[in-house]
Amino acid sequence: MKLLTHFGRYYMLMAKTFAKPQKNSIYFKQTIKEIDKLGINSIGIVFIISVFMGAVITLQTRYNLENPLIPLYLVGLTARDTMILEFSSTIVGLILAGKVGSNIASEIGTMRVTEQIDALEIMGINSASYLIFPKIIAAIFINPFLNILSMFVGIAGGWVAAVSSGALSTADYLYGIHYAFIPYYIVYSMVKTVVFAFIITSVPAYHGFYVKGGALEVGKASTKGVVYSSILILLFNVIITQLMLAK
Amino acid sequence: MIELRNVRKAFSGREVLKGINVTFEKGKTNLIIGQSGSGKTVLLKSIIGLHEIDDGQILFDNRDFTHMRNRDRKKIRQEFGMVFQGGALFDSATVEENVMFSLNMFTDKTYEEKLDRVNFVLKRVNLVNVNHLYPSEISGGMQKRVAIARAIALNPRYLFCDEPNSGLDPKTGIVIDNLIREITEEYNITTIVNTHDMNSVTEIGDKILYLYLGEQNWVGNKDEIFSSGSEQLDNFVFATTLMRRIKSNFK
Numbered sequence: 315m316k317l318l319t320h321f322g323r324y325y326m327l328m329a330k331t332f333a334k335p336q337k338n339s340i341y342f343k344q345t346i347k348e349i350d351k352l353g354i355n356s357i358g359i360v361f362i363i364s365v366f367m368g369a370v371i372t373l374q375t376r377y378n379l380e381n382p383l384i385p386l387y388l389v390g391l392t393a394r395d396t397m398i399l400e401f402s403s404t405i406v407g408l409i410l411a412g413k414v415g416s417n418i419a420s421e422i423g424t425m426r427v428t429e430q431i432d433a434l435e436i437m438g439i440n441s442a443s444y445l446i447f448p449k450i451i452a453a454i455f456i457n458p459f460l461n462i463l464s465m466f467v468g469i470a471g472g473w474v475a476a477v478s479s480g481a482l483s484t485a486d487y488l489y490g491i492h493y494a495f496i497p498y499y500i501v502y503s504m505v506k507t508v509v510f511a512f513i514i515t516s517v518p519a520y521h522g523f524y525v526k527g528g529a530l531e532v533g534k535a536s537t538k539g540v541v542y543s544s545i546l547i548l549l550f551n552v553i554i555t556q557l558m559l560a561k
Numbered sequence: 562m563i564e565l566r567n568v569r570k571a572f573s574g575r576e577v578l579k580g581i582n583v584t585f586e587k588g589k590t591n592l593i594i595g596q597s598g599s600g601k602t603v604l605l606k607s608i609i610g611l612h613e614i615d616d617g618q619i620l621f622d623n624r625d626f627t628h629m630r631n632r633d634r635k636k637i638r639q640e641f642g643m644v645f646q647g648g649a650l651f652d653s654a655t656v657e658e659n660v661m662f663s664l665n666m667f668t669d670k671t672y673e674e675k676l677d678r679v680n681f682v683l684k685r686v687n688l689v690n691v692n693h694l695y696p697s698e699i700s701g702g703m704q705k706r707v708a709i710a711r712a713i714a715l716n717p718r719y720l721f722c723d724e725p726n727s728g729l730d731p732k733t734g735i736v737i738d739n740l741i742r743e744i745t746e747e748y749n750i751t752t753i754v755n756t757h758d759m760n761s762v763t764e765i766g767d768k769i770l771y772l773y774l775g776e777q778n779w780v781g782n783k784d785e786i787f788s789s790g791s792e793q794l795d796n797f798v799f800a801t802t803l804m805r806r807i808k809s810n811f812k
Contacts, residue, residue: 337666429649436609436721437663438638 390490
């Protein structure tokens, strides 16, 4: 019953969020600001995590290949496909759910408890649309770029780790990342990224928007926003994979 | 003019407003007073539409706000100015951006025209050289004045103030009270102030509604309040030693 209540309220909030913007120029400016806040400011963390994950995937795959009949270039192929299929979309999505999600829930939650949202409503402004819509659009726009960045950086991190540790030659690694490349995997990864971007922004925004009480409740809303968006990311990961990769 | 007809509101079966009938007049500072938990915040939030009332009618210059579609309500709300208890200034925006916010949203003026208006209303509330400061960088009294400036930026027809003096020293409180009264008279707007500050009551109470446990207990003005004949109001107004002394001198 409680789940249905949450679902209904979430749906109502999204309906309000996607109502016709009151002034396009203001919304455009807000979206640009959010792209900077949610996307550009996340480049650092995406870069660092992707480099190290690419490196670890490469080294782990190499050290588990003990059969001499298995060609070493498969290490490069594994690193590439792991980054494209799962890491750059899902794992980066989960990390952004923590960073961006908590930021959104606490920002909107604080605005709620300090009556700033009421102030917007009294002015005749659709507060849900004004606050949430630019965040969703910004994330849907910028996260695919973060995804692509993560893919490149992760694969490059794998190469650096392979060569610097002497585990694999550059030729083997490069041959592996070119071998049996399926472009459709990029489409699959992008679709996941866009869906996750929607979840990462809308779910914490929902928890922040309906917070009641004070600072303690804002903290709880922030935690809930991160937890529920992470669970939804994992759930939709399975659903999208089944829909897009099942033969 | 704002007219309340038999306004009722309950939360989880507990009646908080029990049939309020009152008219708040234009060009006057109307006060809603009462103890904590008497329903005055719920009444103010009901008037501005943040709470939906269960029964009755709220009319803004004979326009029925209660049974209005959301689209029409939004239009009326653009005629509202609201000063919240904590100021409710946008903390990530400067003073100038806060005051300019409604001008950006609802007018097509150039930046220079909007800046002129911002500087005019800031000067009107006696604030200068604060345009580029953030709310956290100014005092509580200044925050309230910025909130008033933001509320009047669009020339509202109705001004609502929720405990504008809370957290302020008595002297600053009087400055805010006088500002509210001057603006009300100058722009001929309907102002409703929600307060339990007795200084405000005696200074600016052109019309006073006293709520007691959600009921409309007494309606009058600042001169009549000392001889209201209501035991509950007397207990509220003369709760402090200072007010009891004033009353005995008054007699």
